[in-house]
Amino acid sequence: FTLANELPSKGLIWVTIPESFIFNLGARTDLEDFEVKFDGTPEVGATAGIVGQTVIVSRFVGHNVDMPEGTVVELALTHIKNPGASGVPDGIVVLETQTVAGVPIDRNENVRAEELAPGVLTGANVEARSKSAGAAGTVDVIFTTANPVPADGEIRVTFPASTDLNGRFQVTGVTLPDGNDSYSFDGGVTLEVVGSTVYILRQGDGTALDAGSEVTLRLSNITNPSKRGLADGYDILTADGSQTIIDLGKGVGGDSFGSGTILDAKVRLQDKRAGATGSVEVSFIITNGLPA
Secondary structure, three states: OEOOOOEOOOOEEEEEOOOOOEEHHHOOOOOOOOEEEEOOEEOOOOEEEEEOOEEEEEOOOOOOOOEOOOOEEEEEOOOEEOOOOOEOOOOEEEEEEEOOOOOEEEEEEEEEOOOEOOEEOEEEEEEEOOOEOOOEEEEEEEEEOOOOEOOOOEEEEEOOOOHHHOOOOEOOOOEOOOOHHHEOOOOOEEEEEEOOEEEEEEOOOOOOEOOOOEEEEEEEEEEOOOOOEEOOOEEEEEEOOOOOEEEEEEEEOOOEEEOOOOEEEEEEEOOOOOOOOOOEEEEEEOOOOOOO
């Protein structure tokens, strides 16, 4: 920022950030390893303390140089943890300069925090248990959270359009299998399907998932693409109760499907004598449709 009025040699700079940001991982202590520059020149000996959501930068007591109006001030404040969801954080950043006695000099309350991108899911993988084209079965989903997921949050899994296969997954009527291995966290969930995306909606009756939690899911009644080949990757994300994205993993995995299975195959000879000439009857059941 640029000073509108002179900042005394023993003046103060206050920076107040929104509640969703965390200083020093929650420890209310002096801020270390920060930098202060006036018109590009580092300030030597400045100190910074934390009071609530405010960093108070004190100029070096022995410094005798007042900074005139028009001076460009640069602060690099360290060890600040971003909010755990994407988007523009609520609240404003308040900047203020003061005398050493706490009398305000300049103030700006119109600074918004920058928009945040989603966190990155680690160790993410999605895999269809059956690798046969057209087969109906289960798909396993696994990932580790970068940020906490609330008890009323959600997980979304988007199946690929599978353009390489000229076909796509059928994700209507998706269910979670019975048993405790259908998902790895507590509390109930409901499922919704919109297009090729499965929404796993938490019901708020479990506990929040901490950052670094490994999550596993198993989705049933999913039909593989109808042609063999390599499918595109899946997309996974976590979101809060307002559908704000928390963490994201794009293009995860990508199954390679082989041919579908021919079922109940039978071959019958009309004449079973050696050397005889006759007809052969072949019958079978196809797993996938046969084009015209």
